[in-house]
Amino acid sequence: MPSAPPRLEAANDATAPNHAPPGAACLPVLALSGYGIWALLGLSLLLGMSPQTRNGMLAPLALGAVLVGIAPLAAGLRLPGFTRWRGWQPGNGNWPTRSALIALATWLPMLAVVGLTHGDHRFWITRLAGAVLAVCSLLSVLAATHDDRAGLGPALQRATALLPTCRITAAAFTGGLWLWLSALVQALPDHTHGWALPLLILALGLGLLESGLWQALHEFETSACPARRQRTAARVGATLLAYVLPCAALLLADTGFALVAAAIAIPGCVAGRMLDRHLYANALLDARVGVAA
Template identity: 40%
Template sequence: MLLEVLALCGYGLWMLLGLALALGIYSAGRSDVLVPLALGCVFVSAGLVAACLRLPVMPEWHGWRIGIAHRPTREALLALATYLPMLGLAGLARGDEGFWATRLISVGLMLCSLFCIVTSAYGYRIRRLATQAGMTMQLPVSRVLSASYGGGLWLWVCIIFQANLTGGAVELWPWAIGLLLMAMLLGLVDGLGWQSLREPGLGEQRRRTHGLQSRRFLAAVLICAVPCLSLLLVPILPGGRWLALGAATACVIGKSLELWLYDFALTRSADPDAFWPGDRL
């Protein structure tokens, strides 16, 4: 789950960066573009490297078992194609982001990242949640919001470490407000997803899922409470830069925990005698 969350953050980082560059609202410095591009590349490529090494934690990458006589899935091909606009944008970043080619390739990066997030959500549902497809209709929306929120926090880290925080840094507040609103939307959508597991007729699963809600509280604190508090404190505290880094890291850990709990609740629903996290505590 950690590698999946890192990939979401990477695609979300690329998507928001491409959108900001296409709209001309992002800093025009070359390093301001290359740093988030490189960070997103590290996040996105972590799962690919693990799959290439055939590590047990990542046996397949976007449905493709690398090294076995299998052709890449369409989902994997789209994920690989997303590297092309990323490399193109890295080559075009020269400090003048008003150049039409830079804006065009930024739009391409944004769209490829968005399509990759959506197709991976549908692929995940088909491969692992086929019997509960009706319960996970909100999954693509949740993944897009998660990627935007997580990627936005890491883009915020890149911005905050290159910004001048003296005088309150008024120009940073729009980014903070946008991330706060995104956190609210993500909490609402994810709450609906958990609520779908408590529909009448799910029997034992409904009772046990209610028990998982208490364990989700820690994940919610790491995903929303810690980053939102950091967003408010970063521009006004002298050492606020490190709060931003801690908030983005906390979001990754919290989202990994939440996805693991949610995945466990769905995939084990067919086995009422399965061991649930915390049943023996």
């Protein structure tokens, strides 16, 4: 998905100022999917629409924990290129940034939901924990977006005004795809159908938002720019992976090929989102250079 330049999560001092490292988009996209899973699960608990089996809740919660936890784990282990997470370097004695604290706090309601999913999910405390999980997940996404836009000038702030809404929509779309796959794998009764229409609507909305983000950025580029022509060609591949592939799988949601289609399309969608995020990050860095000049 489109994104502002990464804030050193996967960069180092040797990185050129107008080029985002290829791996910089990977962990944020995975984390965004994880927060989307948690937010949708929390919302389903609040509305009384969650799976009634314990495994039906624990499996997607664990998947979200893996997707969200990869980035702080990489920073904590000081892996090359991933020494900082949300502006914070774990283990160096510094207090976490505000964004890191919000992200860490999101784990508390997630663990509360894990402990409460034993019986009737309609119990008011379980619903409250779900609501808190959904809110904290959305705040974590918005906090990361705020950090990414904080270093932009007024012109680029206006050009990226749709970025927070785009991030929330992308989290809901990719999180919903993972939940659909989880329901198919577990063959959960009453939870393997009815995904196609809501996710197709989210895909349409996300596509419109991302088109608006790219269009707002084009005023800072020239049509003869070689990098722009290369990015346009690469965006075609990203669009095929991020939109066409999952939408085609969703059209097979009520057939016997749903599980196979979802298992192929969802990892492809994540790869497409990573590619598109990387392309947008480089375009935004080029725009920052142009504005500064």
